[in-house]
C-alpha cells in the first residue's frame with residue numbers, strides 16, 4: 001500500500017511505502033478542536049503580520065485603551081481585517097487541499113462500512129459547497145484575529161468575542177458576500193428553495209440558511225473549537241455517556257404507535273438536514289480500517305471529530321472497535337457575512353413545506369416531476385393499482401438483488417428504513433391522486449397549474465396532520481394552546497413577518513431525544529391484522545426492497561406500523577440504533593446516541609444549564625439543584641460522569657428530564673420544541689390556515705383541508721387496507737376502534753370539489 005503522508009508542522013509531503021502498518025492509538029485524536037491545521041510556523045510563513053511573534057498592538061488596533069474597546073467601534077484596523085481575510089482564505093484552502101490529498105492517497109472510507117452509508121444522507125450542491133468554503137475562510141480569519149489580539153493584549157477569547165460583536169465587521173469584498181437581491185415574487189405558490197416566502201427577508205427559511213440560535217454557543221474558543229468542560233479538561237466521552245445513561249430497556253408505549261414515531265422522523269426531514277463535510281473524493285475517513293482505531297493526527301482531516309470507544313466497551317470490545325467515524329457539519333456564512341462564531345447549514349427548506357416530497361431546490365423538483373397531468377413520477381408494479389417511488393443510483397442503497405429498488409425522493413434520507421420509505425410513498429400517491437381529481441374537475445388546467453395546486457393541497461395536509469393531530473398528541477393540547485401553536489377553527493391571522501422561520505439548532509437536539517421512541521423492529525400484518533413477521537431494523541437500513549416484495553407488502557407494512565407500538569419516551573434506546581446503526585453486512589454498526597451527543601458539541605450548542613435559563617427554569621448550581629426536573633437515580637448517574645453541572649450536554653440533560661404531563665418530553669425540550677413549531681407556523685407566509693392573503697384557501701377549501709388525517713391518507717392511498725383506527729398515531733382501543741375506510745363520518749374525506757373553478761379561469 002502506498003500512502004502519501006502529510007506531516008503537520010513541516011508542510012513536507014513525504015511518500016511512504018507502508019507494507020505493515022503498526023498503529024499506536026493517538027489519544028489526542030479523540031479531542032480535536034477543529035483548528036489543528038493552524039500551527040505557529042505556518043501562520044508566520046503565510047501571514048507574518050498576524051503571527052504572534054510580531055505582536056505590536058499598533059498593528060492591529062488604533063492606539064486606544066482596552067477599556068474604550070468595548071465602547072468604540074472601528075477600533076480593529078481595516079488593514080488587519082483585510083490581512084486576516086487574505087490569510088484565512090489561503091490557510092483554509094491549504095487545509096482543503098490537504099484533505100483532498102489525504103483522500104486521494106488512500107485515506108478513504110471502506111465501501112462496506114457503516115460510516116460510508118452515514119454520508120449518503122446528505123449530499124452537497126454546488127452552491128452549498130461554495131457557501132461552506134467561504135464560511136471556512138471567514139472562520140479562519142476570525143480565528144487569526146483572535147489569536148493576534150488575545151496574545152497582543154493579553155485578553156481572554158471571550159473578551160475578544162465581545163469586542164468583535166461590538167465591531168460587527170461585515171465582509172463585503174468577497175464575491176460571495178456581496179449582497180444579492182433575491183427578487184421577491186408575488187407568486188401564489190411557494191418557491192422550492194424557500195426563498196421569497198418573507199417579503200422583507202426573501203432569504204429567510206431558504207435551503208442552505210444557517211440554523212438559528214437562542215443561546216450563545218459554547219465553542220471552547222468562542223468561534224469553532226469543540227467545547228470542553230469548565231475545568232478545561234475534555235468533556236465526558238460521547239460513547240461512554242451513551243452506554244452509561246441510555247442503555248437498552250425495551251418498554252413499549254401504551255398509547256402511541258410506530259406510525260407516530262415514523263411521522264416524527266418524516267416531519268424532522270422536512271424541517272432540517274445537516275450535512276457532513278466531504279472532500280472532492282467523497283466521505284472523510286477518521287478511523288483506521290473499519291474502526292479498529294483512530295487515525296494518527298497526521299492522517300486526519302481537520303474536520304474529523306471521531307468518537308473514541310473506551311477499551312472496556314460492553315459491545316464494541318468484542319469486535320475490536322475503538323473508533324466511530326464522525327465528521328463535522330458543514331458551516332455557512334451568517335446572513336450578513338459578518339465575522340464571528342460558526343453557524344451550521346440547514347440543507348433543506350426550514351418551512352414545513354413538503355420539501356421531503358418535492359425537493360428543496362428547483363432542479364430536484366423538476367427531476368421528480370412527470371411533466372404531464374401535474375403528476376410526480378412514479379413506477380407501476382404488476383398487480384398494484386397505485387404507484388411506487390421512482391428509483392435511482394443503487395450505490396446509495398444496500399441491496400441484496402440488482403433488481404431491488406433504491407428510491408429517489410425530495411429528501412436523500414428516504415431509503416434509511418423501509419417504514420420511512422412507506423411515508424414517502426403514501427404522500428407521492430396522495431399528490432398523484434389529488435392531481436387526477438383536480439384535472440378531472442378542471443379539464444383545461446395545464447400540467448403546471450395542476451402540479452402547483454396539488455402540491456399546495458398536499459403541503460396543507462401535511463401541516464394539518466402535524467399541527468392538529470400529531471403535535472397535540474405528543475406534546476399536550478394545553479401546552480400548545482398556551483404557546484399559540486394550535487391552528488384556530490377556521491382562519492388564523494397571526495402571520496408575523498418579523499419571525500424568522502429558520503430551524504433552531506437546539507431543536508435538533510430536542511427532537512433527537514425522540515430517537516428513544518424508535519422500536520427495535522417492525523412487524524407486518526395481512527388484511528386480517530393477524531400480525532406475523534418481525535423485521536429487525538438493522539437488517540433493513542438502506543434496503544427498502546421489502547416495500548415492494550409482493551403485491552400486498554406495502555399494505556402489510558402499514559397495517560403493521562399502525563398496530564405496533566412505538567417505544568416509550570424515556571432515556572433508553574434500542575441497541576439497533578446504539579450498536580447496530582447502518583450495520584449492513586458487518587457485525588456492528590454506529591451509535592446514534594453517541595452521535596447525537598457529539599453532534600451537539602460540533603454545533604457548539606450551549607449547555608443544558610444554559611438552556612434551562614433560556615427556558616425560564618432556575619440555573620442549577622449543583623447536581624442536586626436538578627431534582628425538580630430530573631429523577632434522583634439519573635442525577636446520581638450524571639454526577640458520576642460529568643465533573644460539573646455546567647458541563648452537561650443539552651441532549652443529555654434534556655433527555656434525562658421526566659416528561660411533562662401529557663407530553664413525551666421534559667420541560668426544557670418542551671420549551672424548545674414549542675419555540676420551533678411557533679416559528680414554523682407564525683413565520684411561514686404560506687402556512688395553510690393564514691387568512692386574508694392573496695394565496696389563502698377559500699373558506700370552503702380550508703374546511704375540507706381540515707378534514708385530513710393520517711387514517712384518511714392511508715385509506716385513500718393503499719390498495720388493500722379496508723379498516724383502520726380513526727387515530728392512526730394512537731393504538732387501537734375501545735376509544736379508538738377500527739372503522740371501514742368507506743365510513744366517511746368516522747374518517748372524514750377531503751372533498752376536492754371545492755377546487756372546481758369556472759371554466760374560463762385558467763390561471764391565477
Ligand code: HEM
Pocket residue numbers: 261262263264265268272273274275416417507508509511512514515518537577592595596599
Ligand atoms: C429508525 C429511525 C431513525 C433512524 C435510523 C435515525 C437516524 C438518524 C441519523 C443517522 C441521523 C444523523 C446523525 C448525525 O450525523 O448527527 C439522525 C438525525 C436526526 N434525527 Fe433521527 N433517526 C430515526 C428516527 C428519528 C425520529 C423518530 C426523530 C424525531 C421524531 C428523529 C429526529 C432526528 C433529528 C432532529 C436529527 C438531526 C437532523 C439533522 O441535523 O440533520 N429521528 N437520525
Ligand SMILES: [Ca+2]
Pocket residue numbers: 270271272348349350351352353354355356
Ligand atoms: Ca422543508
